[in-house]
Structure formats: C-alpha cells, structure tokens
Amino acid sequence: MRSVRVESETPGDAVRVVGVLGGEPLESVSVTSGALAALGFDGEPNKTQLVATSDGPVLLVGLGEEIDRDGLGLAAGAAGRAIPASKTAATSLHQIDVDGALEAVVVGFLSGAYRYDAYRSSDGPDLGDLVLLGHVDAGATTGPRLVAEAVGRARDWVNRPPVDKSPDV
Numbered sequence: 001m002r003s004v005r006v007e008s009e010t011p012g013d014a015v016r017v018v019g020v021l022g023g024e025p026l027e028s029v030s031v032t033s034g035a036l037a038a039l040g041f042d043g044e045p046n047k048t049q050l051v052a053t054s055d056g057p058v059l060l061v062g063l064g065e066e067i068d069r070d071g072l073g074l075a076a077g078a079a080g081r082a083i084p085a086s087k088t089a090a091t092s093l094h095q096i097d098v099d100g101a102l103e104a105v106v107v108g109f110l111s112g113a114y115r116y117d118a119y120r121s122s123d124g125p126d127l128g129d130l131v132l133l134g135h136v137d138a139g140a141t142t143g144p145r146l147v148a149e150a151v152g153r154a155r156d157w158v159n160r161p162p163v164d165k166s167p168d169v
Helices: 033-038 067-080 101-112 140-159
Strands: 004-007 013-022 048-053 057-063 087-090 130-133
Touching: 013 101, 033 048, 048 067, 057 067, 067 087, 067 101, 101 130, 101 140
Parallel strands: 004 130, 013 057, 013 087, 087 130
Antiparallel strands: 048 057
C-alpha cells in the first residue's frame, strides 16, 4: 500500500495529478486546451491523460462539468490506476471545495492503486507515495488511509483462491 504524506511543493520525481473541471485544468499546466482536444481529452469524468510538460509529467484527470464527493473519489481512483506503482503522485485535488474531499481523494486514490500481488514471483518495485500538496491538518490522513487499508485487505481476501482460505487442521 502506498503511504500518504503532506508537502508544500511537488517533489521533483513526482507525477502531478491535476483535475480538469468543465474542460479546463484546475491548476496551471503548460498544455493548451487545443492540445488536449487534439489528444481526444475533454475532461470527461474519470478519464485520464498523461502529458509531458516542462515542469515534469502531469496526469490530467477528468472531473466532468460538476463535482461531488463520489465523483472526486472515482476520479482519484482513476488517477491511482493510471500512475505506475513505482511513481510518486502529487495532487491538490483534496483542496476542492467539496465536503469530505480529503477522504474521497485518499481512499479513492489508494483503492484505485490496489494490486493483488500475493502470488507474484518477485516483490516488484517499491511503491511511490501519494503526496497531498498544501495545508492538511496533522493526522487528518490517518482515518482515510486506514479505510483504504481495510478495503485492500478485504479485496485480498476476496481475490484469494478457495484452496488458500480453508482453516488449518
């Protein structure tokens, strides 16, 4: 499971996650709307587009025309699936003016990044972190992170083959 931390600036190796609401990015990115249209990205809910910018890689995630808590969580989940496991993701989506935005972003992103890897032959790369940009109260990410861990554990149990679920005799 990825860890969650808070920083004031995007780490140098991170993929920045930027929401696109109503066809316009919520943060300044060096990609024009025309370039996005040429790529076929219009900010449709839960659609993602990875673009290279002069500031590093940016993952644009569609939020649609209006956003609510559920839509924000789904969009964060789409971002979690789109970013390679070894890359750190940095976002300010949790600052969108929606009740429960922080929980929706953390739980959505971590749930989207879930992978069942109990039977992988190698451990794979180290997981990158989820970095929340800006001010977040100390300890505010603990609850959402625990929810995401519990959901991941339940998904592990569901994905485990029946032969491995029987009790020891």
